[in-house]
Amino acid sequence: MDVESMNLIMITSKIFRYKQMYLEKTLKKYGLSSGSSPYLFNLERNEGISQNGLSKELGNDKAMSARTITRLIALGYVYREQDEKDSRSYKLYLTDKAKKVLPKIHEDVETLMSSITEDVSEAEMLITMQSLKKILVNIRRLNEFED
DSSP states (O other): OOHHHHHHHHHHHHHHHHHHHHHHHHHGGGTOOTTTHHHHHHHHHSTTOBHHHHHHHHTOOHHHHHHHHHHHHHTTSEEEEEOSSOTTOEEEEEOHHHHHHHHHHHHHHHHHHHHHTTTOOHHHHHHHHHHHHHHHHHHHHHHHHHO
16 A cells, blocks of 8 residues: 555544544534534434435445434434334434424534635635545445455
């Protein structure tokens, strides 16, 4: 493996860890963790999704998703209703509490994004996003073959 490829792995890993640390501190005031925010953001765009669908959408295993959703329900951010078509499945929805807090969380994330991209031009950001999306497609494809 060449040095640049190894640097890509190390840099993306460090970015992820530092982002998680920032979100842990920021979301603490809502009783949330960095791992729960993607669930809320996804539900915001896709209310009524099944627990399994949400898990698949986020790329998390079912057990982790079940724990996170149970915690979000206990905190009063999410509720579930039994699917009328499949009694074994539940649809997930945001509570009013979540809908009130999400704009504040979006502001916190926007502050993070503004800070970390402060010295990055629009062109650099576009190229970075295009490249990362390609890498994501490739890693997903690689993992599909390993199942």
